[in-house]
Amino acid sequence: MQTRRDFLQKMTGSVLALSALSSFTEKKYEGPVLRVAIMGLGSYGTRVAEAMKSCTKAKLVGVISGTPSKIKAWQTKYGIPENNCYNYENFDRIRDNPDIDAVYVITPNGLHHNQVIRVAQARKHVICEKPMAVNAKEGQEMVDACQSAGVKLLVGYRMHFEPHTLEIIRMRKANEFGKVLFFQGLSGFIIGDPTQWRLNKALSGGGAMMDIGIYSINGSRYMIGEDPIWVTAQETKTNPVKFKDGVDETIQFQLGFPGGATASCLSTYSLNNLDRFFLDGTQGFAELLPATGYGPIAGRTHKGEINQPVTTHQTVQMDEMAGILLEGHQPVVAVDGHEAVKDLKIIDAIYAAVRSGQKVDLHL
Numbered sequence: 001m002q003t004r005r006d007f008l009q010k011m012t013g014s015v016l017a018l019s020a021l022s023s024f025t026e027k028k029y030e031g032p033v034l035r036v037a038i039m040g041l042g043s044y045g046t047r048v049a050e051a052m053k054s055c056t057k058a059k060l061v062g063v064i065s066g067t068p069s070k071i072k073a074w075q076t077k078y079g080i081p082e083n084n085c086y087n088y089e090n091f092d093r094i095r096d097n098p099d100i101d102a103v104y105v106i107t108p109n110g111l112h113h114n115q116v117i118r119v120a121q122a123r124k125h126v127i128c129e130k131p132m133a134v135n136a137k138e139g140q141e142m143v144d145a146c147q148s149a150g151v152k153l154l155v156g157y158r159m160h161f162e163p164h165t166l167e168i169i170r171m172r173k174a175n176e177f178g179k180v181l182f183f184q185g186l187s188g189f190i191i192g193d194p195t196q197w198r199l200n201k202a203l204s205g206g207g208a209m210m211d212i213g214i215y216s217i218n219g220s221r222y223m224i225g226e227d228p229i230w231v232t233a234q235e236t237k238t239n240p241v242k243f244k245d246g247v248d249e250t251i252q253f254q255l256g257f258p259g260g261a262t263a264s265c266l267s268t269y270s271l272n273n274l275d276r277f278f279l280d281g282t283q284g285f286a287e288l289l290p291a292t293g294y295g296p297i298a299g300r301t302h303k304g305e306i307n308q309p310v311t312t313h314q315t316v317q318m319d320e321m322a323g324i325l326l327e328g329h330q331p332v333v334a335v336d337g338h339e340a341v342k343d344l345k346i347i348d349a350i351y352a353a354v355r356s357g358q359k360v361d362l363h364l
């Protein structure tokens with residue numbers, strides 16, 4: 001008769017054998033590692049730093065911050081050496097630091113333009129958060145500055161690496177939805193503290209559109225697989241005290257695509273439960289719900305539930321971006337400065353359409 005001890009011994013033996021096998025089969029990553037400094041140690045910067053602990057190809061090695069106490073705390077938490085710590089006055093000196101390859105700019109939107117150009121002039125690759133700038137003109141200047149400095153510019157479009165999203169893009173490319181004719185994007189949340197930078201035009205560049213509506217803009221492009229050729233838009237404002245001039249609360253907008261598809265989208269700071277993409281074609285559909293939150297992302301198509309791994313978006317994004325910056329990998333959906341300028345041109349056109357009440361043509 002098998003005793004409990006026999007059973008446990010057998011179990012232990014097989015567990016040991018299994019773990020020996022897996023350590024034998026798991027190959028340690030020995031390729032190049034992207035050494036990253038994060039600029040702006042706020043809420044999203046902290047999320048990225050935590051996610052980077054699980055990266056294989058990217059490592060957090062430096063910080064740029066206006067808050068000395070945060071620098072100290074991050075040094076302790078992430079083992080960041082003194083020579084890799086900067087503030088907003090002296091970070092141009094990063095040029096002389098051979099231990100940092102790239103700077104990830106995670107500050108308020110209105111500061112990205114100046115900061116990205118300074119990083120480029122310091123000859124470091126730049127990853128910049130969305131929206132990359134507050135208008136297309138500034139965005140193009142950032143692209144040009146990076147090009148003339150010979151560094152690469154990427155934008156934190158984390159959904160471009162998300163497996164459910166990529167599966168829908170694969171299906172669309174394989175013509176599994178037939179002719180795609182409609183996209184709906186719903187992007188919104190109720191914003192709290194009225195004193196935060198997101199509601200200050202100088203720092204945010206706008207309102208919900210810059211912050212959350214941009215997901216529906218960018219999503220309509222990667223879901224449909226084309227760039228829009230016209231836009232119409234309508235704004236509503238229920239709280240002009242909280243949402244001052246130039247800070248949009250709610251905008252509905254429509255985009256027209258060259259293949260005949262249209263997109264109908266909602267961007268708002270006044271409603272929760274709005275994070276849904278829906279794509280419809282002559283032979284099938286796809287839905288992502290939620291579509292762009294931190295996850296888990298879930299979705300279905302006319303063929304059933306989308307079964308894809310749940311990932312930590314920022315971990316995958318940073319590993320993939322290391323591959324792009326250091327090894328010249330090409331992502332399925334672009335994440336470079338040109339991609340971001342297209343979104344900014346659409347945002348400029350949406351604001352122009354709101355002001356004029358007219359359809360605005362787009363030339364991306």
Ligand code: NDP
Pocket residue numbers: 039040041042043044045064065066067070106107108109111129130131156158197203211
């Ligand atoms: P936070 O307000 O939480 O953090 C911003 C940080 O920027 C601050 O903590 C501060 O860090 C630094 N900063 C420098 N100058 C200023 C200033 N004048 N006012 C306020 N902060 C300043 O913002 P988030 O982290 O939420 O957003 C930062 C960027 O990341 C934005 O562009 C946003 O759109 C983007 N974002 C992207 C997300 C995504 O999923 N891709 C999600 C959330 C945000 P320090 O004290 O170190 O100087």
